[in-house]
Amino acid sequence: MKSITRQKPTEEIEQQLKGMERVYIIGCGTCATMTKTGGREEVLNMKERLQGLGKMVTGWSVIPTACDEMTEASLKEISGTIKSADCILVMSCAVGTQKIGSYIAKPVIPAVDTLFIGVEDGVGCFHEVCAQCGKCVLGYTAAICPITACHKGLLNGPCGGTNNGKCEIDKERDCAWTLIYQRLKEQGRLNLMKKYQPIRNSQVMPRPRIVKIS
């Protein structure tokens, strides 16, 4: 499971950095490295791009796992070099960016957009499998999530937009409900698809969601 990110366009990064000349860059050694959006190579590339924009890069580092508790210690180690920067440009997912922002009093700017929590399905191909909706229906849907894999998140079967097992929005994408149907049929459990699924609770846990283990 990885936090899947995509680099923001240079123009947007430039816009966010307006008025800030001295930039320190932080990458992440875990997800952003695997997705090639914020690993060592991408951080060095970003350094060149920022210099091309006339910025002064005061330093850079790749924190092992930006969202981890250890990030505080990592930041302490580099606090000397960070001090002279106007801001920190973070090339990790939004979880890491927020973690870093909680430890540093300087402006923290994201260089990537966090798209989804996904799995690697073949080399370099990531796809979303769970929307973290808080009410799992996989037991009824042959372990294929209709909330995530169906564009409309439908619970009671396919819409009329499905065509030859593909989705209305993209002929290359599978229709989740065709997949669910096929698997349930193979398992002799089509009765599950015939069962009415009630309206999903959108407030299983009102946002922001917090869990405390006693």
Added chain:
Amino acid sequence: MAQSFRETLKSGKFVVTSEIGPPKGTNIEKMCHHIEILKDKVDAINVTDHQSSVMRFPSIGGCLEIKERGGEPILQMTCRDRNQLALQADLLLAYVRGIRNVLCLTGDAVPVGDHKQAKGVFELDSVQLIRTIKQMEAGTDLGGNKLDGEIKFCIGAIVTPEAKPIEPQLIKFEKKVEAGAEFIQTQAIYDLDNFKKFMGYARQFQVKILAGIVLLVSARMAKFMNDNVPGIFVPQNLIDELASVPKEGALKKGIEIAGRMIAQIKTDSICDGVHIMAIGKEEVVPDILAAAGLSNRIES
């Protein structure tokens, strides 16, 4: 007072519905013109709900125009743009203003429309929307609170008899009927033999089936639909028939084909009626009815 659509469905007569698409903007002249043409020719008129996810004048607004002109509207209601509160509120308004028929749809996906960055709501699906109406009819809203005043609709839904694979669609069809759908308007059908097979299955359910008839205006349109519209399959012989006439005669040929299909559906009692979708050519619906031998049907 004219017969309600539910009474028409129950009467056993061959039912004819058609539909209009509201405009993009406040100029409703053309839509009202279409209403005038259709209101005495068909048993009820659907008003589309931001069809193909293209923002337009609302379905409920079109339905009110039909009501004011003495026609029978069918409110198309998709789950794409409204959450529970908004859907229920619109149903309350529709009922108070005399709208008695609702067609429950999931709705097209947002990215196929003209507001590509909009949020697709889809909090409910079509089956859940039908159940919501039944719950409101029983006196409570989705929050479990008592509703003040009665509400009652004749509920419709859709099915795609040409979908491949068909079985997942049939499972959903059964869920819609079980939830309380009284009538079904199908996606366009052109292969009557295939449709007869579907009807052989659908006949076991207590629901009226109106076959979807989409007017073909050219061989190009037929090919386009085959390539791009899910669940529509125009057989080659119809494409050839359209291509066999000069370009300016294609519309006339399309009217002839639609009329011929409707006549056959009626003569062979294949299903309970038809839903005619002329998609921008609403003014020729009376010609289609004439070609089907169904002119002046409301009066007769």
